[in-house]
Amino acid sequence: xxxxxxxxxxxxxxxxxxxxxxxxxxxxxxxxxxxxxxxxxxxxxxxxxxxxxxxxxxxxxxxxxxxxxxxxxxxxxxxxxxxxxxxxxxxxxxxxxxxxxxxxxxxxxxxxxxxxxxxxxxxxxxxxxxxxxxxxxxxxxxx
Numbered sequence: 001x002x003x004x005x006x007x008x009x010x011x012x013x014x015x016x017x018x019x020x021x022x023x024x025x026x027x028x029x030x031x032x033x034x035x036x037x038x039x040x041x042x043x044x045x046x047x048x049x050x051x052x053x054x055x056x057x058x059x060x061x062x063x064x065x066x067x068x069x070x071x072x073x074x075x076x077x078x079x080x081x082x083x084x085x086x087x088x089x090x091x092x093x094x095x096x097x098x099x100x101x102x103x104x105x106x107x108x109x110x111x112x113x114x115x116x117x118x119x120x121x122x123x124x125x126x127x128x129x130x131x132x133x134x135x136x137x138x139x140x141x142x143x
Contacts, residue, residue: 002027002132002133003027003030003130003131003132003133004024004130004131004133005024005025005026005027005029005030005128005129005130005131006022006023006024006025006068006128006129006131007022007023007025007030007033007045007112007115007126007127007128008022008023008068008126008127008128008129009021009022009119009122009124009125009126010091010094010096010124010125010126010127011073011122011124013091013092013125015075015076015077015083016075016076016077016083016087016088016091017073017074017075017076018068018073018074018076019073019119019124020071020072020073021115021119022068023112023115024069025128029111030047030128030130033045033110033112033128034047034128036106036107036110037106039106040103040106040107041095041099041103043093043094043095044094044095044100044103044126045094045126045127045128046090046093046094046127046128047127047128047129047130048086048087048090048127048128048129048130049129049130049131049132050068050129050130050131051131052084052086052087052090053076053081053083053084053086053087053129054076054081054082054083054084054087055081055082055083055084068129090127091125091127094125094126094127095125096120096123096124096125096126097120097123097124097125100116100120100125100126101117101120101121104116104117104120
């Protein structure tokens with residue numbers, strides 16, 4: 001199954017805010033990025049299914065995906081999306097700032113290395129949102 005991947009800066013934890021500079025990746029690039037990140041530290045860049053980002057009772061998953069494609073930050077503060085507990089734990093577990101910068105050498109020569117260093121220098125955390133294409137998953141339980 002193919003999927004859509006978005007490298008996103010988490011610019012704030014409360015309320016959870018995804019920065020406006022989101023980068024769409026193909027599957028090969030996303031897998032390579034995760035491979036490098038996991039070798040550096042298991043929590044440096046964690047993937048998260050997009051269907052688990054917002055609370056299950058909200059039927060807005062498709063609209064949330066479309067929002068990733070437009071400009072501006074995305075704030076999960078209940079207007080219109082409420083953050084799921086799973087997404088909160090995901091964001092809090094990401095490394096960022098000085099901890100992430102100490103591992104930046106693993107991305108030397110990588111196409112996104114400069115962007116990652118800039119985000120981490122600003123104190124941001126970095127995650128990878130994953131959305132299966134062609135299939136809308138209504139369940140968003142954390143496993």
